[in-house]
Amino acid sequence: MLAVFFLAPFGFMLATSFYRRIEGGFYEPAFVFGSWQRLAHGVFIERTLFSIGICLLAGAVCIAVAFPFTYFLTRMRRRPHVILLVLIMSALALSEVIVGFAWSVLLGRAAGISNILVWLGAMDEAQAYQPSFVAVLLGLCYIAFPYCILTLYPQLTRLDPEVTEAAQTMGASPWRTFWTVVVPIGRPIIMAGFLLVFVFTLGSYLIPAFLGRPEHWTLSVFISDQATFNANVPFAAAMALFLTVLSLGVVALVMWTESRTRRAF
């Protein structure tokens, strides 16, 4: 029953991707390869490469901040530990709509960072930092960051404190302990967290749509745009199936690294 629920839409999509589009936003049953052929064209390839690039970058930024942060978090006293977790979970519960809106305000020209700087006297004139590439990247990192922490957290709490204590007893500085002990042990979960952020940000629709110009759109935005405003459902279906295959590949990679993680801890 579950299988029917989840697989039926894919069947419908596969069929639709071969349908012929009729001008005016409709499509009729047919068996044409037009939508698939369009996948080989410039715009689509450009969007795919851009999406992969920005999502990999978001993954790298998230891990670079989240891994040391989670490591510190698991070693904190109870009170700050719980307070930070509540904050992170609250950020996680926020919908993309709210996050996208909040960042567009923060980076905007009317009531954002630059206005605070002007008010403080550090800047002469307010400036808008969105829409831009950096704005999209920041927004993507913001929505993915709590998820990233949630993947790292259970494993890092299991990191035996005796391991780092041993390193420090033998004379390693905390800094050196982190780089030569904690990071190598955590390598599989770093990989898993990184890939998770990658797939997760690949699925973000509103962040690139809100904070970026059309040249900053990822595949998710492009697909939705084709399906709704351009009313080219067959082409959108072909792209969605391509995105499914791409994401499934990454998910498989995550599960594979996770099965190796169990052995490491």
Add this chain to the structure above:
Amino acid sequence: MRALKWTLTALVVALLVAPLIVVAVVSINQNRYMDFPPEGFSLDWYAQLWRDSAWRSSITTSLVVAGASAALAVAIATPLAYLLRAYDIRLTPLLYSLGILPFMLPPVISALGALVFWNAIQHSGRIENIIVSHAIFFSTLPLITVSLAMETMDPSLPEAAQTLGANQRTTFRTVTLPLLVPSMITGYAAAFVLSLNEYIVAFMVSRFAVVTLPIKIVNDLRYGFTPTIAAVAVVFIVIATTMFTLFALFGNLLRFLGADPAILERER
């Protein structure tokens, strides 16, 4: 290292909180246009949420969709979890792959799948489309909570009922079901919150005909900013924070997030 620890923590907290604070400040600004520092204090934009009929109807729509789809999701998931358990189908691997997959895959894919489905049966732009699509999409949450509850349930309880002469149906109704209620409520709450926040599936399926709260926010933002949007955002933020603070106070948040039990002992 110590300095780095607190610098990094401060940076993370600042980045997580900054956008929320700015939104909160904007939402109490008296002026119709966004500006900083805010001019005067006013809760007018919150009142606007109830006074403006468009906002009110989108809130109602969202609550109806979330309430109905979460109920439907629990109604699908509970018998399914029970059947899988009763016929001893080892569901962990199946559940993991089928249940987690829609969440891991970009939601645009599910959204488009649903759109194509509703188009195919020539039934588009209705509120029940969103309800059914959300129910199926989010049914995995109650499925997970209910199956977990079944796995941890003491098997001697239903057995005792049957020894005392209750038939299978009576046992289910008077013993198993009441024991499952907490997990059903958790699953319902999770599905409800996610449905309330969901945009892309609702947007694609509704085809501009039904307007839920997230759709209303996005539509309004296309035509520029209003402080009312900031007020909605603050309401969402407050609900989320309250929920998890209560959880941390009355439940075990650390354990729920998968912390090692040893850490709980260590840090008393």
